[in-house]
Amino acid sequence: MINTHFRNFxxxxxxxxxxxSDSTNQHSPSPMxxxxxxxxxxxxxxxxxxxxxxxxxxxxxxxxxSALSIWLSVDPLADKYxxxxxxxxxADNPVKLVDPNGREIWIPPFVQRCADxxxxxxxxxxxxxxxxxxxxxxNVINYFIPATIHNTxxxxxxxxxxxxxxxxxxxxxxxxxxxxxxxxxxxxxxINGETTKMSGYFSVDMTHxxxxxxxxxxxxxxxxxxxxxxxYCTVTYLLFVNDGYWDPxxxxxxxxxxxxxxxxxxxxEAHGGHPYSFKVQKRVITFNNPGxxxxxx
Numbered sequence: 479m480i481n482t483h484f485r486n487f488x489x490x491x492x493x494x495x496x497x498x499s500d501s502t503n504q505h506s507p508s509p510m511x512x513x514x515x516x517x518x519x520x521x522x523x524x525x526x527x528x529x530x531x532x533x534x535x536x537x538x539x540x541x542x543x544s545a546l547s548i549w550l551s552v553d554p555l556a557d558k559y560x561x562x563x564x565x566x567x568x569a570d571n572p573v574k575l576v577d578p579n580g581r582e583i584w585i586p587p588f589v590q591r592c593a594d595x596x597x598x599x600x601x602x603x604x605x606x607x608x609x610x611x612x613x614x615x616x617n618v619i620n621y622f623i624p625a626t627i628h629n630t631x632x633x634x635x636x637x638x639x640x641x642x643x644x645x646x647x648x649x650x651x652x653x654x655x656x657x658x659x660x661x662x663x664x665x666x667x668x669i670n671g672e673t674t675k676m677s678g679y680f681s682v683d684m685t686h687x688x689x690x691x692x693x694x695x696x697x698x699x700x701x702x703x704x705x706x707x708x709x710y711c712t713v714t715y716l717l718f719v720n721d722g723y724w725d726p727x728x729x730x731x732x733x734x735x736x737x738x739x740x741x742x743x744x745x746x747e748a749h750g751g752h753p754y755s756f757k758v759q760k761r762v763i764t765f766n767n768p769g770x771x772x773x774x775x
Contacts, residue, residue: 542567558582627651627756629689633723642752644722647693652717652759654687661698668702668713671768677701679719693756696721704772711770715761722755 541550549565556564568575568583574593575583585593619639624632628648636645655661660682667673679699684690699716 555582630692633692636754637723637751640752640754642754644755644757646757647718647759649759651690651693652761654690655682655684655693655696655698655717656715656761658682658684658687664698664700665713665763668700669711669765669768671770673702676703676770692723693718693721696756702770704767704770708767708771710764711767712762712764715763717759717761718756719758720755722753724753 543550549567552564553559556562559569562569568577574585574589576586577583623636623639626646626648627633627636628650633645656665660680664680677700679697681695681697683695684693685695687693696717697719699719701714703712703714705711
């Protein structure tokens with residue numbers, strides 16, 4: 479049955495290589511055989527179509543190679559797109575771009591709306607992911623950052639994980655400062671009436687005190703006030719004035735001919751750290767007036 483069926487058809491004759499070469503050289507500027515077809519951007523007189531090789535030949539038409547997706551002649555408006563090859567079609571992006579009249583490349587409104595929708599959806603998704611990541615990161619960081627600093631380890635954690643905001647020190651560290659020998663000496667002079675100024679400041683070195691290594695040398699301000707009946711005096715201490723955790727590398731650094739307390743950078747801060755200030759603590763002590771007068775300086 480199969481042989482009988484094909485017996486009704488004439489044998490198919492394919493053109494020889496010489497026939498293809500001769501026909502192609504007659505209508506194409508290239509010696510290579512091309513399968514050419516008309517394109518919607520061509521606005522010219524009716525072309526003459528050679529059916530055997532699908533070649534478009536017209537006095538004003540550009541030949542298009544559908545196999546290679548390129549034009550075989552230069553775009554007459556190539557100067558409008560100097561960054562593109564004059565042989566390309568739609569900037570090599572015919573899925574998104576069209577060129578219906580051969581004069582300009584443009585994006586169809588429907589394609590543009592789809593592109594805008596995808597872009598907006600992508601941007602919103604990225605924004606949502608970043609917001610969630612930031613929230614998770616903040617929660618993790620806040621979990622490790624103490625509300626009040628009690629020791630050197632916590633101070634260093636705040637230095638690397640914090641944002642440089644002023645931090646309060648524990649009341650225990652304030653008490654440790656007031657129990658140092660240097661502070662007791664100054665306080666004894668005040669309550670004995672031996673100080674010559676009603677206000678001033680002095681420094682205390684807490685480097686070797688328990689849990690206070692990170693504080694180092696710190697400043698204490700004081701102010702003495704006399705009651706109206708002059709029987710009592712009050713001294714107000716401000717602890718950790720103009721002090722902070724500037725860097726974990728050194729408490730002091732050499733400047734000029736001698737050392738000075740390290741200050742808030744930039745100087746020797748560790749990479750990725752955030753220097754921060756200590757919040758001032760206030761302590762008030764009342765004692766019998768040893769002879770101070772309101773007019774004392």
